[in-house]
Amino acid sequence: MQKAYDLVIRGGTIVDGSGGDRFVGDVAVADGRIVAVGTVSGQGAEEIDARGHLVTPGFVDVHTHYDGQASWDERLQPSSWHGVTTVISGNCGVGFAPCKPEDHDRLIRLMEGVEDIPFPVLTEGLPWNWESFPDYLDAIGKRNFDIDIGLQLPHAALRVFVMGERGANREPATPTDINAMAAIAKRAVDAGALGFSTSRTLNHRTSDGQPTPTLTAAEDELMGIAMGLKAAGKGVLQFVSDFANPVEEFAMFRRLCEASGRPLSFSLAQSARAKDGWKTLLGELTAATEAGLEMRAQVAPRAVGVLLGLELTLNPFSLYPGYKDIAGLPIAERAAKLADPAFRAALLSQPPTESHALAANMLARWDDMYALGAEPNYEPTADQSFGVLAKAQGRSPQEVALDAMLDHGGKGMIYVPFLNYADGSLDPSYMMLRHRDTVPGLSDGGAHVGMICDGSFPTSLLTHWTRDRVRGPKLTVEQAVRMQAADTAALIGLHDRGRIHVGLRADINIIDYDNLRLHPPEVAYDLPAGGRRLIQRATGYVATIVAGQVTYRDGEPTGALPGRLVRGAKSAPMAVAAE
DSSP states (O other): OOOSEEEEEEEEEEOOSSSSOOEEEEEEEETTEEEEEEOOOSOEEEEEEOTTSEEEEOEEEOOBOOTTGGGTOSOOTTGGGTTEEEEEEOOTTOOSOSOOGGGHHHHHHHHHHHHOOOHHHHHHHOOOOOSSHHHHHHHHHTOOBSSEEEEOEEHHHHHHHHHTHHHHTTOOOOHHHHHHHHHHHHHHHHHTOOEEEEEEOTTOBOTTSOBOTTTTOOHHHHHHHHHHHHHHTOOEEEEEEOOSSHHHHHHHHHHHHHHHOOOEEEEEOOBTTBTTHHHHHHHHHHHHHHTTOOEEEEEOSSOEEEEEOTTSSOOTTTTSHHHHTTTTSOHHHHHHHHHOHHHHHHHHTSOOOTTSHHIIIIITOGGGOEEOTTTTOSSOOGGGSHHHHHHHHTSOHHHHHHHHHHHHHHTOOEEEEEESOTTSSSHHHHHHHHSTTEEEOOOOBTSOTTTOOOTTHHHHHHHIIIIIOOSSOOOOHHHHHHIIIIIHHHHTTBTTSSSOOTTSBOOEEEEOGGGOEEOOOEEEEEEGGGEEEEEOOEEOEEEEEETTEEEEETTEEOSOOOBOEEOSOBOOOHHHHTO
Protein backbone atom coordinates (compact mmCIF):
# COMPACT_ATOMS: atom_id res chain seq x y z
CA MET A 1 0.00 0.00 0.00
CA GLN A 2 1.30 3.44 -0.90
CA LYS A 3 2.44 5.49 2.07
CA ALA A 4 0.89 8.89 2.71
CA TYR A 5 4.25 10.67 3.05
CA ASP A 6 7.84 10.32 1.94
CA LEU A 7 9.12 10.85 5.47
CA VAL A 8 7.63 11.24 8.93
CA ILE A 9 9.68 12.41 11.91
CA ARG A 10 7.96 11.10 15.04
CA GLY A 11 7.72 12.52 18.53
CA GLY A 12 10.54 15.05 18.44
CA THR A 13 10.79 18.25 20.42
CA ILE A 14 10.14 20.78 17.70
CA VAL A 15 11.94 24.13 17.82
CA ASP A 16 10.34 25.58 14.73
CA GLY A 17 12.58 28.60 14.06
CA SER A 18 9.95 31.20 14.88
CA GLY A 19 11.44 31.87 18.31
CA GLY A 20 8.31 30.47 19.95
CA ASP A 21 8.25 27.78 22.62
CA ARG A 22 9.25 24.25 21.71
CA PHE A 23 6.59 21.55 21.52
CA VAL A 24 6.44 17.79 21.00
CA GLY A 25 5.04 16.59 17.71
CA ASP A 26 5.51 14.94 14.34
CA VAL A 27 6.67 16.38 11.03
CA ALA A 28 5.54 14.91 7.71
CA VAL A 29 7.35 15.49 4.42
CA ALA A 30 6.31 14.93 0.82
CA ASP A 31 7.95 16.07 -2.44
CA GLY A 32 10.65 17.97 -0.56
CA ARG A 33 8.19 20.08 1.44
CA ILE A 34 6.82 20.02 4.96
CA VAL A 35 3.16 19.00 4.63
CA ALA A 36 2.10 18.43 8.25
CA VAL A 37 3.29 19.46 11.72
CA GLY A 38 1.73 18.22 14.94
CA THR A 39 0.03 14.83 15.18
CA VAL A 40 0.50 12.90 11.94
CA SER A 41 -1.63 9.78 11.56
CA GLY A 42 -0.53 8.68 8.10
CA GLN A 43 2.59 6.60 7.53
CA GLY A 44 5.80 7.62 5.80
CA ALA A 45 7.84 5.59 3.35
CA GLU A 46 10.59 6.33 5.88
CA GLU A 47 10.04 7.07 9.55
CA ILE A 48 12.51 8.49 12.07
CA ASP A 49 11.98 8.18 15.81
CA ALA A 50 12.99 11.59 17.18
CA ARG A 51 11.78 11.13 20.74
CA GLY A 52 14.13 12.90 23.16
CA HIS A 53 15.74 14.88 20.34
CA LEU A 54 15.35 18.40 19.01
CA VAL A 55 13.80 18.85 15.57
CA THR A 56 14.90 22.16 14.07
CA PRO A 57 14.99 23.82 10.67
CA GLY A 58 18.18 23.40 8.70
CA PHE A 59 20.62 26.22 9.36
CA VAL A 60 21.39 28.91 6.76
CA ASP A 61 24.99 30.16 6.78
CA VAL A 62 25.05 33.50 4.98
CA HIS A 63 28.82 34.05 5.00
CA THR A 64 30.91 31.33 3.36
CA HIS A 65 33.53 31.00 0.62
CA TYR A 66 32.74 27.76 -1.22
CA ASP A 67 33.12 29.50 -4.61
CA GLY A 68 35.98 27.22 -5.62
CA GLN A 69 35.05 24.09 -3.69
CA ALA A 70 31.57 24.05 -5.23
CA SER A 71 33.17 23.67 -8.66
CA TRP A 72 34.97 20.42 -7.76
CA ASP A 73 33.35 18.93 -4.64
CA GLU A 74 29.86 17.55 -4.04
CA ARG A 75 30.10 17.90 -0.26
CA LEU A 76 30.32 21.41 1.13
CA GLN A 77 32.06 20.34 4.31
CA PRO A 78 32.69 21.33 7.01
CA SER A 79 29.40 23.29 6.92
CA SER A 80 27.23 20.28 6.12
CA TRP A 81 28.56 18.49 9.23
CA HIS A 82 27.07 21.23 11.40
CA GLY A 83 23.39 21.22 10.54
CA VAL A 84 23.78 23.73 7.71
CA THR A 85 21.47 23.04 4.78
CA THR A 86 22.04 26.25 2.77
CA VAL A 87 25.26 28.24 2.37
CA ILE A 88 25.72 31.63 0.73
CA SER A 89 29.05 32.11 -0.99
CA GLY A 90 30.79 34.92 -2.86
CA ASN A 91 31.26 37.09 0.23
CA CYS A 92 33.90 39.76 0.92
CA GLY A 93 34.09 40.76 -2.73
CA VAL A 94 36.18 37.74 -3.75
CA GLY A 95 35.32 34.95 -6.14
CA PHE A 96 36.03 33.60 -9.61
CA ALA A 97 33.45 35.21 -11.87
CA PRO A 98 33.20 37.15 -14.01
CA CYS A 99 36.72 36.45 -15.23
CA LYS A 100 38.54 36.66 -18.56
CA PRO A 101 41.02 33.84 -19.30
CA GLU A 102 43.99 36.16 -18.93
CA ASP A 103 42.93 37.02 -15.38
CA HIS A 104 42.63 33.47 -14.00
CA ASP A 105 45.92 33.63 -12.12
CA ARG A 106 45.17 37.13 -10.82
CA LEU A 107 41.95 36.00 -9.15
CA ILE A 108 43.61 32.86 -7.83
CA ARG A 109 46.34 34.96 -6.20
CA LEU A 110 43.67 37.15 -4.65
CA MET A 111 41.78 34.18 -3.25
CA GLU A 112 45.04 32.57 -2.11
CA GLY A 113 45.90 35.69 -0.11
CA VAL A 114 42.48 36.67 1.20
CA GLU A 115 41.14 33.19 1.94
CA ASP A 116 44.32 31.12 2.42
CA ILE A 117 43.51 28.58 -0.30
CA PRO A 118 46.79 27.50 -1.93
CA PHE A 119 47.52 28.40 -5.56
CA PRO A 120 48.09 24.76 -6.68
CA VAL A 121 44.74 23.71 -5.16
CA LEU A 122 42.86 26.34 -7.13
CA THR A 123 44.91 25.87 -10.30
CA GLU A 124 44.14 22.16 -10.39
CA GLY A 125 40.63 22.31 -8.96
CA LEU A 126 38.97 25.13 -10.88
CA PRO A 127 37.60 23.96 -14.25
CA TRP A 128 37.16 27.55 -15.49
CA ASN A 129 34.21 26.52 -17.65
CA TRP A 130 32.81 30.05 -17.37
CA GLU A 131 33.65 33.67 -18.16
CA SER A 132 30.58 35.74 -17.32
CA PHE A 133 28.76 35.49 -14.00
CA PRO A 134 25.70 33.87 -15.63
CA ASP A 135 28.14 31.31 -17.12
CA TYR A 136 29.43 30.60 -13.61
CA LEU A 137 25.90 30.18 -12.29
CA ASP A 138 25.19 27.74 -15.12
CA ALA A 139 28.36 25.76 -14.33
CA ILE A 140 27.48 25.47 -10.62
CA GLY A 141 23.83 24.90 -11.49
CA LYS A 142 24.70 21.67 -13.28
CA ARG A 143 26.19 20.17 -10.13
CA ASN A 144 24.61 18.29 -7.22
CA PHE A 145 25.56 18.88 -3.58
CA ASP A 146 24.80 17.67 -0.08
CA ILE A 147 23.32 21.13 0.70
CA ASP A 148 22.02 24.13 -1.25
CA ILE A 149 24.34 26.95 -2.27
CA GLY A 150 23.55 30.53 -3.23
CA LEU A 151 26.07 32.87 -4.86
CA GLN A 152 26.81 36.59 -4.81
CA LEU A 153 28.60 38.71 -7.39
CA PRO A 154 32.08 39.57 -5.99
CA HIS A 155 33.29 43.13 -6.49
CA ALA A 156 36.98 42.30 -6.98
CA ALA A 157 36.27 39.96 -9.88
CA LEU A 158 33.79 42.44 -11.36
CA ARG A 159 36.26 45.33 -11.10
CA VAL A 160 39.10 43.42 -12.74
CA PHE A 161 36.77 42.11 -15.45
CA VAL A 162 35.72 45.65 -16.41
CA MET A 163 38.88 47.63 -15.67
CA GLY A 164 41.71 45.12 -16.08
CA GLU A 165 45.02 46.27 -14.63
CA ARG A 166 43.51 49.61 -13.59
CA GLY A 167 40.98 47.78 -11.47
CA ALA A 168 43.58 45.55 -9.85
CA ASN A 169 45.68 48.62 -9.05
CA ARG A 170 42.73 50.34 -7.34
CA GLU A 171 42.56 53.22 -9.79
CA PRO A 172 39.33 55.25 -9.68
CA ALA A 173 36.54 53.91 -11.88
CA THR A 174 35.41 56.17 -14.71
CA PRO A 175 31.73 56.78 -15.46
CA THR A 176 32.06 54.32 -18.33
CA ASP A 177 33.54 51.70 -15.96
CA ILE A 178 30.74 52.26 -13.45
CA ASN A 179 28.03 51.93 -16.07
CA ALA A 180 29.59 48.67 -17.25
CA MET A 181 29.79 47.29 -13.72
CA ALA A 182 26.18 48.29 -13.02
CA ALA A 183 24.99 46.54 -16.17
CA ILE A 184 26.90 43.35 -15.26
CA ALA A 185 25.51 43.47 -11.72
CA LYS A 186 21.97 43.71 -13.08
CA ARG A 187 22.54 40.77 -15.42
CA ALA A 188 24.06 38.74 -12.58
CA VAL A 189 21.08 39.13 -10.24
CA ASP A 190 18.67 38.65 -13.12
CA ALA A 191 20.44 35.33 -13.77
CA GLY A 192 20.16 34.25 -10.14
CA ALA A 193 22.90 35.89 -8.08
CA LEU A 194 21.55 36.62 -4.61
CA GLY A 195 23.40 39.90 -4.39
CA PHE A 196 26.71 41.76 -4.55
CA SER A 197 29.60 41.77 -2.08
CA THR A 198 32.63 43.98 -1.52
CA SER A 199 35.58 44.42 0.85
CA ARG A 200 37.01 47.61 2.33
CA THR A 201 39.52 46.10 4.76
CA LEU A 202 43.32 46.06 4.71
CA ASN A 203 43.20 42.51 6.10
CA HIS A 204 42.27 41.31 2.60
CA ARG A 205 45.37 41.10 0.41
CA THR A 206 46.62 39.10 -2.55
CA SER A 207 49.22 36.40 -1.93
CA ASP A 208 51.93 38.87 -2.95
CA GLY A 209 50.76 41.40 -0.35
CA GLN A 210 48.76 43.82 -2.49
CA PRO A 211 45.48 45.18 -1.07
CA THR A 212 42.26 43.85 -2.56
CA PRO A 213 41.22 45.77 -5.72
CA THR A 214 38.06 47.01 -3.97
CA LEU A 215 39.72 48.58 -0.92
CA THR A 216 39.41 52.21 -2.00
CA ALA A 217 36.47 52.00 -4.41
CA ALA A 218 34.71 55.35 -4.24
CA GLU A 219 31.08 55.90 -3.35
CA ASP A 220 30.09 56.71 -6.95
CA GLU A 221 31.31 53.25 -8.01
CA LEU A 222 29.46 51.48 -5.20
CA MET A 223 26.36 53.57 -5.85
CA GLY A 224 26.41 52.70 -9.54
CA ILE A 225 26.54 48.98 -8.76
CA ALA A 226 23.82 49.30 -6.12
CA MET A 227 21.63 51.07 -8.66
CA GLY A 228 22.22 48.16 -11.02
CA LEU A 229 20.58 45.96 -8.38
CA LYS A 230 17.80 48.52 -8.05
CA ALA A 231 17.17 48.32 -11.79
CA ALA A 232 16.84 44.55 -11.42
CA GLY A 233 14.57 44.97 -8.41
CA LYS A 234 16.38 42.25 -6.47
CA GLY A 235 19.58 41.31 -4.70
CA VAL A 236 21.27 42.21 -1.42
CA LEU A 237 24.42 44.22 -0.69
CA GLN A 238 27.15 42.78 1.55
CA PHE A 239 30.10 44.75 2.95
CA VAL A 240 33.15 44.12 5.10
CA SER A 241 35.09 47.16 6.27
CA ASP A 242 37.77 48.27 8.73
CA PHE A 243 35.45 51.11 9.81
CA ALA A 244 38.39 53.45 10.40
CA ASN A 245 35.77 56.19 10.65
CA PRO A 246 32.65 54.22 11.64
CA VAL A 247 30.12 57.07 11.51
CA GLU A 248 31.30 58.28 8.11
CA GLU A 249 31.54 54.77 6.65
CA PHE A 250 28.12 53.78 7.94
CA ALA A 251 26.63 57.00 6.54
CA MET A 252 27.79 55.89 3.10
CA PHE A 253 26.22 52.45 3.60
CA ARG A 254 23.00 54.16 4.58
CA ARG A 255 23.02 56.32 1.45
CA LEU A 256 23.55 53.24 -0.72
CA CYS A 257 20.66 51.46 0.96
CA GLU A 258 18.35 54.49 0.75
CA ALA A 259 19.05 55.17 -2.92
CA SER A 260 18.93 51.58 -4.14
CA GLY A 261 16.16 50.29 -1.92
CA ARG A 262 18.12 47.04 -1.60
CA PRO A 263 18.80 45.25 1.72
CA LEU A 264 22.33 45.69 3.06
CA SER A 265 24.40 43.77 5.59
CA PHE A 266 27.88 44.36 6.96
CA SER A 267 30.34 42.47 9.13
CA LEU A 268 30.51 43.64 12.74
CA ALA A 269 33.06 42.64 15.38
CA GLN A 270 34.90 44.06 18.36
CA SER A 271 38.44 45.16 17.54
CA ALA A 272 41.17 45.58 20.12
CA ARG A 273 42.14 48.87 18.44
CA ALA A 274 38.68 50.36 18.99
CA LYS A 275 37.08 48.27 21.73
CA ASP A 276 33.77 50.12 21.70
CA GLY A 277 33.51 50.86 17.99
CA TRP A 278 30.93 48.10 17.54
CA LYS A 279 28.61 49.93 19.94
CA THR A 280 28.78 53.05 17.78
CA LEU A 281 27.89 51.01 14.70
CA LEU A 282 25.00 49.28 16.45
CA GLY A 283 23.67 52.70 17.40
CA GLU A 284 23.86 53.86 13.78
CA LEU A 285 22.22 50.61 12.66
CA THR A 286 19.36 51.03 15.11
CA ALA A 287 18.70 54.54 13.83
CA ALA A 288 18.72 53.32 10.23
CA THR A 289 16.31 50.45 10.78
CA GLU A 290 13.99 52.67 12.83
CA ALA A 291 13.91 54.93 9.77
CA GLY A 292 12.67 51.95 7.75
CA LEU A 293 15.88 50.84 6.06
CA GLU A 294 16.49 47.12 5.61
CA MET A 295 19.96 46.81 7.12
CA ARG A 296 21.55 44.09 9.25
CA ALA A 297 24.92 43.35 10.83
CA GLN A 298 26.50 39.92 10.56
CA VAL A 299 28.19 38.92 13.82
CA ALA A 300 30.28 35.94 14.84
CA PRO A 301 29.00 33.68 17.63
CA ARG A 302 32.52 33.29 18.99
CA ALA A 303 35.81 35.11 18.70
CA VAL A 304 37.31 35.45 15.26
CA GLY A 305 40.78 34.01 15.52
CA VAL A 306 43.41 31.83 13.92
CA LEU A 307 44.86 28.43 14.63
CA LEU A 308 48.63 27.95 14.65
CA GLY A 309 50.56 24.70 14.51
CA LEU A 310 53.27 22.68 12.85
CA GLU A 311 50.80 21.26 10.34
CA LEU A 312 49.15 24.61 9.60
CA THR A 313 50.00 27.69 7.56
CA LEU A 314 51.79 29.43 10.44
CA ASN A 315 53.08 28.77 13.92
CA PRO A 316 54.74 31.15 16.44
CA PHE A 317 58.17 30.19 15.12
CA SER A 318 57.52 30.33 11.36
CA LEU A 319 59.73 33.41 11.01
CA TYR A 320 62.58 32.22 13.23
CA PRO A 321 65.74 31.49 11.21
CA GLY A 322 66.21 28.15 12.98
CA TYR A 323 62.66 27.02 12.20
CA LYS A 324 62.99 27.86 8.53
CA ASP A 325 65.85 25.34 8.38
CA ILE A 326 63.50 22.50 9.37
CA ALA A 327 60.20 23.74 7.92
CA GLY A 328 60.36 21.27 5.03
CA LEU A 329 60.77 18.18 7.21
CA PRO A 330 57.90 15.76 7.88
CA ILE A 331 55.85 16.57 10.98
CA ALA A 332 57.34 13.76 13.07
CA GLU A 333 60.90 14.86 12.31
CA ARG A 334 60.11 18.50 13.03
CA ALA A 335 58.48 17.53 16.32
CA ALA A 336 61.55 15.52 17.29
CA LYS A 337 63.82 18.48 16.53
CA LEU A 338 61.65 20.88 18.53
CA ALA A 339 61.62 18.52 21.50
CA ASP A 340 65.42 18.45 21.59
CA PRO A 341 66.71 20.91 24.26
CA ALA A 342 69.81 21.81 22.26
CA PHE A 343 67.81 22.60 19.12
CA ARG A 344 65.30 24.60 21.14
CA ALA A 345 68.02 26.73 22.66
CA ALA A 346 69.51 27.42 19.24
CA LEU A 347 66.08 28.18 17.79
CA LEU A 348 65.17 30.69 20.49
CA SER A 349 68.56 32.39 20.41
CA GLN A 350 67.74 33.97 17.02
CA PRO A 351 64.15 35.26 17.16
CA PRO A 352 62.69 37.35 14.34
CA THR A 353 63.02 41.09 14.58
CA GLU A 354 60.02 42.92 16.02
CA SER A 355 59.94 45.12 12.91
CA HIS A 356 58.33 42.25 11.03
CA ALA A 357 54.62 43.16 11.15
CA LEU A 358 53.36 39.58 11.07
CA ALA A 359 55.62 38.51 13.94
CA ALA A 360 54.67 41.55 16.00
CA ASN A 361 50.93 41.40 15.36
CA MET A 362 50.16 37.72 15.49
CA LEU A 363 53.02 35.36 16.19
CA ALA A 364 54.26 36.86 19.45
CA ARG A 365 50.97 37.66 21.22
CA TRP A 366 51.69 35.31 24.10
CA ASP A 367 48.96 36.72 26.33
CA ASP A 368 46.44 36.01 23.55
CA MET A 369 47.55 32.45 22.81
CA TYR A 370 45.89 29.35 24.23
CA ALA A 371 46.17 25.62 23.71
CA LEU A 372 42.99 24.59 21.90
CA GLY A 373 42.99 21.12 23.44
CA ALA A 374 41.08 17.90 22.79
CA GLU A 375 37.83 19.58 23.91
CA PRO A 376 38.01 22.96 22.17
CA ASN A 377 37.44 25.90 24.49
CA TYR A 378 36.55 29.05 22.57
CA GLU A 379 36.13 31.23 25.66
CA PRO A 380 39.37 30.62 27.58
CA THR A 381 40.32 32.60 30.67
CA ALA A 382 43.39 34.81 31.01
CA ASP A 383 45.13 32.36 33.33
CA GLN A 384 45.15 29.82 30.49
CA SER A 385 47.15 32.08 28.16
CA PHE A 386 50.73 31.17 27.36
CA GLY A 387 51.96 34.44 28.84
CA VAL A 388 50.35 33.80 32.24
CA LEU A 389 51.19 30.08 32.23
CA ALA A 390 54.83 30.86 31.48
CA LYS A 391 55.09 33.20 34.48
CA ALA A 392 53.39 30.68 36.75
CA GLN A 393 55.73 27.91 35.60
CA GLY A 394 58.90 30.00 35.56
CA ARG A 395 59.42 29.37 31.84
CA SER A 396 59.36 31.42 28.67
CA PRO A 397 56.10 31.64 26.72
CA GLN A 398 57.99 30.28 23.71
CA GLU A 399 58.63 27.04 25.59
CA VAL A 400 54.98 26.78 26.56
CA ALA A 401 53.98 27.29 22.93
CA LEU A 402 56.44 24.66 21.73
CA ASP A 403 55.07 22.11 24.18
CA ALA A 404 51.50 22.88 23.12
CA MET A 405 52.34 22.23 19.47
CA LEU A 406 54.13 18.98 20.30
CA ASP A 407 50.95 17.46 21.75
CA HIS A 408 49.44 14.60 19.75
CA GLY A 409 52.65 13.86 17.88
CA GLY A 410 53.25 17.43 16.75
CA LYS A 411 49.61 18.09 15.82
CA GLY A 412 48.70 20.30 18.78
CA MET A 413 46.97 23.56 17.85
CA ILE A 414 47.22 27.04 19.33
CA TYR A 415 44.17 29.32 19.38
CA VAL A 416 44.68 33.08 18.93
CA PRO A 417 41.41 35.02 19.20
CA PHE A 418 41.78 38.55 17.83
CA LEU A 419 38.24 39.90 17.28
CA ASN A 420 35.40 39.88 19.84
CA TYR A 421 37.91 39.09 22.59
CA ALA A 422 39.56 42.39 23.53
CA ASP A 423 38.20 42.06 27.09
CA GLY A 424 39.04 38.39 27.44
CA SER A 425 35.45 37.17 27.21
CA LEU A 426 32.65 36.73 24.68
CA ASP A 427 30.36 39.28 26.31
CA PRO A 428 30.58 41.57 23.24
CA SER A 429 29.48 38.67 21.05
CA TYR A 430 26.54 38.06 23.36
CA MET A 431 25.43 41.68 23.19
CA MET A 432 25.78 41.75 19.41
CA LEU A 433 23.87 38.49 19.00
CA ARG A 434 21.03 39.81 21.16
CA HIS A 435 20.56 42.96 19.09
CA ARG A 436 17.37 42.95 17.03
CA ASP A 437 19.18 43.98 13.83
CA THR A 438 21.92 41.33 13.73
CA VAL A 439 22.24 37.78 12.46
CA PRO A 440 24.96 35.19 13.11
CA GLY A 441 27.44 34.87 10.28
CA LEU A 442 31.12 35.24 9.33
CA SER A 443 31.94 31.52 9.49
CA ASP A 444 34.00 31.77 6.27
CA GLY A 445 33.27 28.08 5.64
CA GLY A 446 35.47 26.81 2.81
CA ALA A 447 38.15 29.47 3.31
CA HIS A 448 41.26 30.13 5.44
CA VAL A 449 41.81 26.40 5.18
CA GLY A 450 45.22 26.41 6.86
CA MET A 451 44.46 28.83 9.72
CA ILE A 452 40.74 28.93 10.54
CA CYS A 453 37.96 26.39 10.90
CA ASP A 454 34.85 28.39 11.75
CA GLY A 455 32.36 26.49 9.61
CA SER A 456 31.47 24.99 12.99
CA PHE A 457 29.93 28.28 14.20
CA PRO A 458 26.36 26.87 14.12
CA THR A 459 27.30 24.11 16.54
CA SER A 460 29.03 26.63 18.82
CA LEU A 461 25.90 28.75 18.84
CA LEU A 462 23.85 25.79 20.04
CA THR A 463 26.32 24.25 22.48
CA HIS A 464 28.20 27.18 24.02
CA TRP A 465 25.50 29.81 24.01
CA THR A 466 22.50 27.76 25.11
CA ARG A 467 24.07 25.06 27.29
CA ASP A 468 27.75 25.17 28.16
CA ARG A 469 28.68 28.79 28.84
CA VAL A 470 29.77 29.42 32.45
CA ARG A 471 31.19 32.96 32.20
CA GLY A 472 28.06 34.99 31.55
CA PRO A 473 24.51 35.03 30.22
CA LYS A 474 23.25 32.53 27.68
CA LEU A 475 20.62 32.29 24.96
CA THR A 476 17.65 29.99 24.80
CA VAL A 477 17.62 27.18 22.27
CA GLU A 478 14.62 28.84 20.64
CA GLN A 479 16.58 32.08 20.17
CA ALA A 480 19.64 30.35 18.76
CA VAL A 481 17.65 28.30 16.25
CA ARG A 482 15.66 31.33 15.08
CA MET A 483 18.86 33.34 14.65
CA GLN A 484 20.65 30.88 12.41
CA ALA A 485 17.65 29.56 10.48
CA ALA A 486 14.74 31.98 10.01
CA ASP A 487 16.74 35.19 10.51
CA THR A 488 19.63 34.28 8.23
CA ALA A 489 17.28 32.93 5.55
CA ALA A 490 15.29 36.17 5.61
CA LEU A 491 18.46 38.29 5.38
CA ILE A 492 19.32 36.80 2.00
CA GLY A 493 15.73 36.67 0.74
CA LEU A 494 15.16 32.92 1.07
CA HIS A 495 11.71 32.94 2.65
CA ASP A 496 10.97 29.37 1.57
CA ARG A 497 13.14 27.87 4.33
CA GLY A 498 14.35 28.46 7.89
CA ARG A 499 11.29 27.25 9.81
CA ILE A 500 9.38 24.05 10.52
CA HIS A 501 6.13 25.12 8.89
CA VAL A 502 3.69 23.56 6.43
CA GLY A 503 4.55 24.61 2.89
CA LEU A 504 8.24 25.37 3.48
CA ARG A 505 11.21 23.35 2.27
CA ALA A 506 11.89 20.22 4.26
CA ASP A 507 15.36 21.28 5.41
CA ILE A 508 15.49 19.80 8.89
CA ASN A 509 17.89 18.74 11.65
CA ILE A 510 17.30 16.07 14.27
CA ILE A 511 19.70 16.81 17.13
CA ASP A 512 20.71 14.88 20.23
CA TYR A 513 21.07 18.14 22.12
CA ASP A 514 22.37 16.68 25.39
CA ASN A 515 25.25 14.98 23.56
CA LEU A 516 25.92 17.63 20.92
CA ARG A 517 29.60 18.56 20.96
CA LEU A 518 32.40 19.83 18.77
CA HIS A 519 35.37 17.66 17.93
CA PRO A 520 38.79 19.32 17.82
CA PRO A 521 39.85 20.58 14.38
CA GLU A 522 42.01 18.24 12.35
CA VAL A 523 43.96 18.45 9.12
CA ALA A 524 42.84 16.59 6.01
CA TYR A 525 44.78 16.33 2.75
CA ASP A 526 41.80 15.96 0.45
CA LEU A 527 41.85 19.11 -1.67
CA PRO A 528 42.92 19.08 -5.34
CA ALA A 529 46.67 18.60 -5.77
CA GLY A 530 46.73 16.94 -2.34
CA GLY A 531 46.08 20.28 -0.69
CA ARG A 532 45.68 20.56 3.06
CA ARG A 533 42.69 21.94 4.90
CA LEU A 534 41.37 22.21 8.43
CA ILE A 535 38.13 20.35 9.10
CA GLN A 536 36.02 20.02 12.22
CA ARG A 537 33.29 17.49 12.90
CA ALA A 538 30.55 17.30 15.50
CA THR A 539 28.73 14.57 17.39
CA GLY A 540 25.00 14.88 18.02
CA TYR A 541 23.45 15.53 14.62
CA VAL A 542 21.26 12.43 14.44
CA ALA A 543 20.07 13.33 10.95
CA THR A 544 20.24 16.24 8.53
CA ILE A 545 17.57 16.46 5.88
CA VAL A 546 17.76 18.57 2.72
CA ALA A 547 14.70 18.99 0.51
CA GLY A 548 13.16 15.99 2.22
CA GLN A 549 16.13 13.64 1.76
CA VAL A 550 18.32 12.43 4.62
CA THR A 551 21.84 13.52 3.69
CA TYR A 552 23.67 12.72 6.96
CA ARG A 553 23.05 10.20 9.72
CA ASP A 554 25.13 10.59 12.85
CA GLY A 555 27.57 12.75 10.93
CA GLU A 556 28.10 10.30 8.08
CA PRO A 557 26.89 10.98 4.52
CA THR A 558 24.09 8.80 3.20
CA GLY A 559 25.01 9.35 -0.45
CA ALA A 560 21.99 11.57 -1.15
CA LEU A 561 22.87 14.80 -2.96
CA PRO A 562 19.66 16.84 -3.18
CA GLY A 563 21.43 20.19 -2.80
CA ARG A 564 21.31 22.56 -5.74
CA LEU A 565 22.24 26.07 -6.75
CA VAL A 566 19.69 28.54 -5.39
CA ARG A 567 18.89 31.04 -8.11
CA GLY A 568 17.49 34.28 -6.74
CA ALA A 569 15.32 35.12 -3.77
CA LYS A 570 12.48 32.78 -2.84
CA SER A 571 9.03 33.77 -1.62
CA ALA A 572 7.22 31.95 1.14
CA PRO A 573 4.09 30.06 0.10
CA MET A 574 1.04 32.33 0.25
CA ALA A 575 -0.38 30.68 3.37
CA VAL A 576 2.91 31.16 5.23
CA ALA A 577 3.43 34.72 4.01
CA ALA A 578 -0.06 35.69 5.11
CA GLU A 579 0.64 34.84 8.76
